[in-house]
Amino acid sequence: MYFRTLLFLLIIFPGCTYARVLEVSPASRLSLAGAIGLAKNGDTVVVIGGRHRSGNLLIQKSMTLLGKNKPVLDGEGKYEILTIQAARVKVSGFRFERSGRSNIDDYAGLKAQGADFLEVSHNEFSETFFGIHVSKSNFVHIHHNQLKASSLLEYELGNGIHLWKCHSARIHRNRIEGHRDGIYFEFVTKTSIQSNYSYKNKRYGLHFMFSNDNSYRNNTFRNNGAGVAVMYTARVHMEGNTFDQNWGASSYGLLLKDIRDSEVLNNRFTGNTSGVYMEGTSRTRFERNTFKNNGWAVQLQASCDGNSFHRNNFIGNTFDIATNGSLVLNTTDHNYWDKYQGYDLNRDGTGDIPFYPVSLFSMIVERIPPAMLLWRSFMVFLLNRAESVLPAITPEDLKDHSPSMKPYDLR
Amino acid sequence: MLKIIRYILLDLLRSRFTLFYTLLLFLSTVGLYQIDGDPGKVMLSLLNILLMVVPLVSIVFSTIHFHNSYEFIELMLSQPVPRSRVLFAEFFATALSLGLAFMVGIGVPMLLFGAGGGSLILVGTGFLLTIVFVSLAFLASVLTRDKARAIGIALLFWFYFSLIYDAFVLWLLYSFSDYPLDQPTLILVSLNPIDLARIVMMLQMDISALMGYTGAFFRNFFGSYQGILFSLSALLIWAVWPIAVANRIFNKKDL
Numbered sequence: 314m315y316f317r318t319l320l321f322l323l324i325i326f327p328g329c330t331y332a333r334v335l336e337v338s339p340a341s342r343l344s345l346a347g348a349i350g351l352a353k354n355g356d357t358v359v360v361i362g363g364r365h366r367s368g369n370l371l372i373q374k375s376m377t378l379l380g381k382n383k384p385v386l387d388g389e390g391k392y393e394i395l396t397i398q399a400a401r402v403k404v405s406g407f408r409f410e411r412s413g414r415s416n417i418d419d420y421a422g423l424k425a426q427g428a429d430f431l432e433v434s435h436n437e438f439s440e441t442f443f444g445i446h447v448s449k450s451n452f453v454h455i456h457h458n459q460l461k462a463s464s465l466l467e468y469e470l471g472n473g474i475h476l477w478k479c480h481s482a483r484i485h486r487n488r489i490e491g492h493r494d495g496i497y498f499e500f501v502t503k504t505s506i507q508s509n510y511s512y513k514n515k516r517y518g519l520h521f522m523f524s525n526d527n528s529y530r531n532n533t534f535r536n537n538g539a540g541v542a543v544m545y546t547a548r549v550h551m552e553g554n555t556f557d558q559n560w561g562a563s564s565y566g567l568l569l570k571d572i573r574d575s576e577v578l579n580n581r582f583t584g585n586t587s588g589v590y591m592e593g594t595s596r597t598r599f600e601r602n603t604f605k606n607n608g609w610a611v612q613l614q615a616s617c618d619g620n621s622f623h624r625n626n627f628i629g630n631t632f633d634i635a636t637n638g639s640l641v642l643n644t645t646d647h648n649y650w651d652k653y654q655g656y657d658l659n660r661d662g663t664g665d666i667p668f669y670p671v672s673l674f675s676m677i678v679e680r681i682p683p684a685m686l687l688w689r690s691f692m693v694f695l696l697n698r699a700e701s702v703l704p705a706i707t708p709e710d711l712k713d714h715s716p717s718m719k720p721y722d723l724r
Numbered sequence: 725m726l727k728i729i730r731y732i733l734l735d736l737l738r739s740r741f742t743l744f745y746t747l748l749l750f751l752s753t754v755g756l757y758q759i760d761g762d763p764g765k766v767m768l769s770l771l772n773i774l775l776m777v778v779p780l781v782s783i784v785f786s787t788i789h790f791h792n793s794y795e796f797i798e799l800m801l802s803q804p805v806p807r808s809r810v811l812f813a814e815f816f817a818t819a820l821s822l823g824l825a826f827m828v829g830i831g832v833p834m835l836l837f838g839a840g841g842g843s844l845i846l847v848g849t850g851f852l853l854t855i856v857f858v859s860l861a862f863l864a865s866v867l868t869r870d871k872a873r874a875i876g877i878a879l880l881f882w883f884y885f886s887l888i889y890d891a892f893v894l895w896l897l898y899s900f901s902d903y904p905l906d907q908p909t910l911i912l913v914s915l916n917p918i919d920l921a922r923i924v925m926m927l928q929m930d931i932s933a934l935m936g937y938t939g940a941f942f943r944n945f946f947g948s949y950q951g952i953l954f955s956l957s958a959l960l961i962w963a964v965w966p967i968a969v970a971n972r973i974f975n976k977k978d979l
Contacts, residue, residue: 586933608933629764631933651765677894681901683909684894685934689922691776692890 332356339363345370345386352376360384360407372397380406383437388412388422394441397425403432412441414469421446421471422460425453433458440464443471444492449478456485462492467515472497476504484509494520495537502526509533517542518559529554534566540585542568549575553724558584565590566607572597579724582607588630591617600624603723609635609675613711618642626720627651627670631688634670634711637679641710645670649717663715671707673700725809728800732817736789742825745781749773749829757837764929767842770830771925774850775918778826779857780882786818786861787878791871798979811862811974815967819858823851842928845952849921852956855963856917857882863966866973885918910945914955917962924955 335348338361343351346367348358354375362382369392372378376399384407388394391413395404402425409422422441425431428450435457438444444460447453453476460473473489475497476482482504488511489495495511498504498521509532511518518534519541521527528550534541540559543549549572556566566585567577573595581603582588588607589599596619603626604610610630611622615638622645627633633650647663655664674693678685687693700707736742752773756766793814800810827847834843864877893912897905913919926934945951 608930629762631930651762681897681905683905684897686909686913686919686923687890687894688930688933689771689775689926690890690919691886692894694772695887 334359336361337363349376349378368392370395372402373399375399375401377403378405378407379403380408380436383408385410388420388441390414393418393420393424395423397423397428397431400427400429400431402428402430403434404436405432405434406436408437408439409441409444410439412443414442414471416468419443419446419471421475425450428453430454437461438473441471442469443475444473444489446471446475447477447479447482451480451482453479453482454485455487456483458487460487460492461490464491465515467493470515472520473511473514476501480504483507489514491515494518495534497521498524498527500524504528505530507531510535512536514538519543521546525549528552533557534559536560537564539563540565540568540587542570543572544570546571547573547575550578551576551580552578553580555581555583556585556588557581560584560586562586568592569594569597576600577602581605581724582610587612590614591620593617595619597621598623601721601723602626603628604633605629608632612636613643614638615640620644621646623647624717624721625649626723628720632672632675632678635675635679636671636708636711639708641708643711645711645713647715647717648713649720650713651720653716653718655716657718662718664718667712667714668716669701669704669707669712671711672697673707676706725813728805728810728813729817729820732793732814733821736817736821737824741785742821745785745822746825746829749826750833753830753833754836757833763838763840766837767846767925767929770846771922771929773830774846774853774925775922776886778850778853779886779918782822782854782857783861783864783878783882784875785822786858787865787874788871789818790814790862790865791874801979807975808971811866811971812967815858815862818861819855822858823854826850826854842925845928846925849924849956849959852959852963853917853921856959856966859963859966859970862970863973866970866977885916889916890919914958917959920955920959920962924952924959927951927955 332355334357335352336359337343337345337348345360345365349370349372352358352374357377357379359379359381362384364385364387366387366389386394386407387410390411394409394412404423412422413420421443422438423433424446426448430452431450432454433445438460440462445455455474462470464470470493472494473492473496474484474487478500480502484506486508490513492514493516495514495518501524504527506529512535514537516538518537522544523546525547531553533555535557537559541556559566564586566582566588568590571593575597577599579601583605586608588604588610590612592614594617599622601624606629609632610627611634613634613636615636620643625648627648627650629651633652650668650670653664653668655666657664673696756769760766797810801807830850831847860881861878864881865874867877868874
């Protein structure tokens with residue numbers, strides 16, 4: 314009906330720039346590639362069901378591509394499926410399957426170049442090399458997509474959502490599973506990343522470099538090969554995220570390398586080998602985070618300075634804080650440590666003697682990893698006790714002056 | 725043999741010491757659960773009991789018991805009964821009574837306050853560790869006729885396994901830290917029953933830390949049930965060999 318009305322209007326006002334709607338369905342004779350070719354700026358192509366093997370589809374006009382009943386765009390394992398090279402394109406409701414794999418051309422399910430104001434929503438990506446690959450495009454909005462790859466080999470996988478040289482993008486409510494990096498940014502600024510779920514990716518759940526002024530809220534990064542790694546970036550805002558079950562020798566809940574002036578607030582780090590690993594990180598605030606059941610809650614390398622840890626909960630971690638030197642330029646105050654054994658005589662809620670979160674044995678393990686097998690032995694207990702009475706090896710200055718007696722009520 | 729075991733077992737179970745030991749474990753476990761609501765922390769304290777108290781009590785009590793029942797053993801041996809049979813009967817009865825005391829003392833409160841998979845493994849490991857140290861106690865006992873010296877040897881065993889050995893391993897690791905040490909560490913650790921029990925429990929409590937820093941070797945070892953199977957079978961070997969050696973010595977010994 315809608316289509317006819319539009320057609321009617323088009324007939325009445327010939328030459329007017331009213332948007333047309335072109336319909337591609339199994340019944341119509343129009344092919345998907347044909348419809349895209351016919352469409353003009355501002356037109357909408359509606360695709361109803363079906364499986365389309367159109368090789369590589371190229372869009373160079375501002376148009377809307379709308380899928381109904383989840384039409385499948387099949388790349389047959391050979392082609393890049395959809396390439397967008399125009400501003401103001403919308404793609405919604407499709408299922409992208411089996412793109413080609415090429416590490417030279419970076420084939421993707423959907424690739425956009427110079428596509429400002431692109432909107433990609435409610436699509437499914439299955440076994441694509443890169444899922445959504447966007448470069449040099451600003452104000453991109455990617456939301457409600459599901460991406461899943463299942464190859465076991467890292468070289469057969471691309472990144473789920475990959476952005477290069479973009480600003481002011483919004484990445485909301487996507488699910489990314491089994492890719493190389495779940496979300497990958499390079500030179501992406503002023504972007505908001507919210508409520509995404511990135512899990513079981515072979516490398517990082519989230520990986521970014523040189524991407525300033527971004528905010529990450531309420532995302533979940535679970536069970537990724539090497540957790541989350543972020544590097545060479547300033548003014549990162551991370552709030553309400555969950556970093557969960559990232560296990561392995563070089564796997565980190567959150568790895569911060571050369572990050573500065575950032576905020577890590579209200580996050581949960583649970584069951585990771587290493588909750589937070591920091592290297593060359595400056596002036597970053599950690600507040601109201603929960604560190605629970607990690608091997609190492611925080612690995613704070615001596616190259617970090619001016620960072621602060623306030624009002625965090627440290628519960629059930631094997632080691633709370635580990636470091637590799639005696640220089641301490643960071644502050645830890647008002648945190649709750651379940652290993653704290655001090656007292657609170659004036660009943661103001663904070664302990665009267667400082668807590669030293671770095672144990673001697675964590676320093677030993679830092680130097681000789683296999684010594685981990687002696688953890689919890691009586692001898693190690695004695696060593697730790699002797700050290701906490703008379704600190705000789707552990708950094709004297711790394712301490713919480715006013716540890717909280719009770720855990721904070723956090724998320 | 726069953727008859728002798730039953731006789732000794734009943735005697736032991738009636739003795740005040742076994743009751744006292746059970747009660748001590750029971751009360752401390754209940755106390756721990758009541759003081760701390762967090763089951764993880766309770767497990768940690770119980771682990772300390774398991775690694776320190778259980779071996780000590782098992783080894784000292786068994787040594788004393790063996791020497792106290794010397795007359796009974798001599799009486800038995802004046803009958804047409806093989807020596808091994810008497811020794812093994814003593815061993816099984818002692819191990820069973822202490823093991824039962826442990827299982828009741830720790831297991832019942834755990835059941836009352838909610839038991840998970842970890843606590844089941846804790847009880848099992850404790851039982852095995854008890855047997856290992858009873859076995860070592862019998863070795864200490866047959867080495868000498870003098871009760872005081874036997875207790876001395878038993879205490880030395882305990883001290884060696886719970887403290888000296890680990891210090892030695894750590895020193896070794898420090899000295900050879902330039903070499904790949906994954907496999908040697910594992911072998912060294914399995915030469916100590918207390919360490920084996922500790923590793924079984926660590927696999928329950930600190931798995932995320934164990935997975936860090938260690939090479940592919942450890943990852944395979946700890947990643948599956950292999951680790952637990954290996955540790956438990958090594959513990960079994962530790963339960964068998966001291967009593968086997970003790971049996972050889974006892975058979976040749978001039979009582």
